[in-house]
Amino acid sequence: MTGIGSRSMLFAMSIAVCFLALKCAPESSLNPASQATDLAKDSLLVKLRFAENFSVYRSGNDTIIQVTDGTQVWKSIVSKAADEGSIQIPLKDLSCLSTSHLYYFSEIGGLDKVKAVSFAESLQDEEVKAAVKNGSLLNLTSGSSDYDAELVLELQPSVFTTYPFGDDEFERLQRAGIQTLHFTEYLEKNPLGRAEWVKLAGFLLGQEKKAEAYFSQIKESYMLIKLKALTKKSERPSVVNANGYANKWTAPSGNSLVAHFVKDAGGRYVFENDISSGNLNLDFERVYELANSSDYWASVIFSDSVTLETFVGEEQRLNDTKVIKAGSIFYCNAQEKDYFGKGILQPHLILEDLYQIFYPDSSIYAAYYFEQFKK
Numbered sequence: 001m002t003g004i005g006s007r008s009m010l011f012a013m014s015i016a017v018c019f020l021a022l023k024c025a026p027e028s029s030l031n032p033a034s035q036a037t038d039l040a041k042d043s044l045l046v047k048l049r050f051a052e053n054f055s056v057y058r059s060g061n062d063t064i065i066q067v068t069d070g071t072q073v074w075k076s077i078v079s080k081a082a083d084e085g086s087i088q089i090p091l092k093d094l095s096c097l098s099t100s101h102l103y104y105f106s107e108i109g110g111l112d113k114v115k116a117v118s119f120a121e122s123l124q125d126e127e128v129k130a131a132v133k134n135g136s137l138l139n140l141t142s143g144s145s146d147y148d149a150e151l152v153l154e155l156q157p158s159v160f161t162t163y164p165f166g167d168d169e170f171e172r173l174q175r176a177g178i179q180t181l182h183f184t185e186y187l188e189k190n191p192l193g194r195a196e197w198v199k200l201a202g203f204l205l206g207q208e209k210k211a212e213a214y215f216s217q218i219k220e221s222y223m224l225i226k227l228k229a230l231t232k233k234s235e236r237p238s239v240v241n242a243n244g245y246a247n248k249w250t251a252p253s254g255n256s257l258v259a260h261f262v263k264d265a266g267g268r269y270v271f272e273n274d275i276s277s278g279n280l281n282l283d284f285e286r287v288y289e290l291a292n293s294s295d296y297w298a299s300v301i302f303s304d305s306v307t308l309e310t311f312v313g314e315e316q317r318l319n320d321t322k323v324i325k326a327g328s329i330f331y332c333n334a335q336e337k338d339y340f341g342k343g344i345l346q347p348h349l350i351l352e353d354l355y356q357i358f359y360p361d362s363s364i365y366a367a368y369y370f371e372q373f374k375k
Contacts, residue, residue, distance in 0.1 A: 046203055049219075050193035053184045056203050065200070067182045069164050074182055087159055087179045090206030095140065095157040097147060099123055099341045101183050104201035107345050108210040115155050116140050118147050124338040152178065159204065189255055191264075191347035192219055198345060221348035222264075225355050229266030232359050236268040237295035240323070242287050245314045249282040258298070261347075265354035270294055284315070291321035296328050296357070298370075302335045306373065329373035330357045337369050 045063065046056040055066045056078075063078040065087070079086040095116040096102045102117045103125070111131060117123070120132045120139035131137035138155075140147040152160055153176050160173065164182040173180065185197040195218055202211020239262045242251040252258045255275040262269040270290055271280060291297060303310050311329055312318045323329070330353075332339045343350060346368070353370040356362065 046199050046208075048196055048199065050190045051185075051188055051196035051199075052193060053187055054197065054200055056200065065181065065203075067164070067184055069182075069184045069187060072164070074164065076179070076181055084177075087181065087204070089204055091158045091204050093155075093157050094159040094161065094204075095152055095155055096161045097140070097163065098161070098183065100185065100344050101161040102128070103342050103345050104185075104198045105205065107198060107342075108202055108205065108207050108214055110201065110205045110207065112136065113205060115157055116151060123341060124336075125342055149173070185344070189257060190260055191257060191350070192222055194257070194344050195219075195347050218346070218348050222351055225348060225351045226264045229264060229355055229359070232266040235359070236266060237358050238268045238270055238293070239296045239298050240270045240287075240290040240294040241298040242282060242290070244282075244287075247284050249284060249287050250279040251282055253278065253280055261350060261354060262298075265351050266358050267296070267354065284317070288317065288321060291318055291323045294323050296330055297323045299329065299331045300339060301331055301333050303333055304335070306331070306333060308373075308375070311373075327373050327375045330354070330370050331373060332369045332371075339369050343369055 043058040044055065045058060048055065053068050053070070057064055057066070065076045065078055067074045067076075077083075077086040078089055080089060082088055091113060093113050093115050094105070096105075096114060097118050099117055099119055099122060102111075102114050102123070105111065105114055106125070106128060111127060114137060116138040118140045120137060120141075123129060123132065128137065132139065138151065140151060142148070149172065152173065156176070156178065158179065160178055160180045161183050162180050163186075164184060183197065183200075185194050188194040188197075196215055198215055199208070199211045202208045202214075240251075241258050241262075242249050244250055251271055253274055253276045254269060254272040255277070259269040259272055263272065274280060297311065299311055301310055308319070308324060308327065311331070312324060318324050332343075334340060337343070339350075349368040350370060353367050356365045356367070357370065357372050
């Protein structure tokens with residue numbers, strides 16, 4: 001049983017193979033907070049409103065992409081010339097360790113630039129599936145949770161997008177001249193912050209205007225739904241989202257992606273006041289209490305069929321709670337819907353799903369990602 005603020009099975013697999021460090025050594029002595037002050041003195045080349053974990057700016061004669069995970073900072077020099085040790089833009093091609101990275105490029109017309117991606121068999125977008133089928137998009141993880149480093153070396157992509165984890169393969173790829181670039185979009189707490197990483201893809205491909213137009217449309221749609229929800233502020237149904245069994249339970253904090261979605265859709269996330277970093281640790285008694293007092297139970301699942309058992313799993317005691325007895329559950333079946341892939345770039349559709357669950361105003365509304373459980 002997985003919470004809507006948790007990593008997906010696909011993401012977990014991607015993370016499991018993502019131990020490749022960035023080619024530029026991390027400047028671990030740098031405080032990310034102090035970097036914001038430094039950036040103010042430089043010329044920002046990509047204007048951001050929501051994303052907090054990357055920036056693109058000019059410092060002296062250098063153009064720099066800076067990425068942070070909140071603790072460390074990585075910098076990569078970008079050039080329009082074929083300078084050794086820099087990322088040459090616009091990119092001729094690239095490969096992606098994560099399926100989520102691919103969509104940042106494909107959604108602005110750059111699918112033909114992506115030569116390989118991990119877990120290609122899990123991609124659900126029809127255009128992407130067609131690229132896999134015709135061989136223009138290769139799979140880096142055929143039948144394995146380990147990415148095929150030999151294929152990356154053979155393809156020699158201009159950039160290999162990764163997550164910030166170290167691996168022995170790093171030096172090997174570095175010696176082969178392959179530039180690697182971390183994406184830490186998964187650490188963004190605001191749904192629009194995650195989507196705004198499309199601007200980094202736009203910068204890399206030389207498609208800044210396309211990326212800006214794409215994001216502006218998403219932002220406008222998202223904000224309109226959020227404004228609708230604000231008119232319902234006095235109602236605010238309560239939502240519990242927890243994951244675990246026996247006496248080992250976790251839940252996203254009040255500063256998580258799930259908390260933002262619920263709040264922006266006009267709901268009240270039960271942990272909204274606990275803004276701890278990382279997940280919250282709960283005992284079963286607390287989960288049981290919340291399942292008895294909340295209006296909705298939220299979940300992301302991977303299932304061939306959906307029944308109450310899908311949500312209760314090994315913890316049969318939850319069957320006695322108010323929210324489970326009533327079937328007051330909304331969920332996304334990530335086996336059928338690309339929540340952790342293309343969904344990252346469609347937060348407005350996810351928000352509309354939640355709004356329609358909380359305050360249905362259309363009898364013909366068709367859910368995109370999240371739907372209400374029907375017994």
